[in-house]
Amino acid sequence: MINVAEAKARLPELIERAANGEEIVLARAGTPRARLVALADERKPKRIPGKGPGRFRMSRDFDAPLPEEVLAAFSRV
Numbered sequence: 001m002i003n004v005a006e007a008k009a010r011l012p013e014l015i016e017r018a019a020n021g022e023e024i025v026l027a028r029a030g031t032p033r034a035r036l037v038a039l040a041d042e043r044k045p046k047r048i049p050g051k052g053p054g055r056f057r058m059s060r061d062f063d064a065p066l067p068e069e070v071l072a073a074f075s076r077v
Helices: 004-009 011-020 068-075
Strands: 024-028 029-034
Touching: 004 011, 011 024, 011 029, 011 068
Parallel strands: none
Antiparallel strands: 024 029
16 A cells, blocks of 8 residues: 555556556555556457358248247246
8 A cells, every 4th residue: 555645756666566467555644545457458359340151040030920928928027
């Protein structure tokens, strides 16, 4: 735990430590107030159009009307 005033003076060092996986707790008057942690890598794999054909299969009757017993089950909810 590090005091906010001290953290201001050592911010570059604390950022580097957090980026390396350390959790830094910032305190004011001895009370924890905030946490400095590394950001998760938010980059997502690039989606490429056309990569899905052949990977998914849908039944021929996908959009056919549902049987009465199934419809009845939903109406009881």
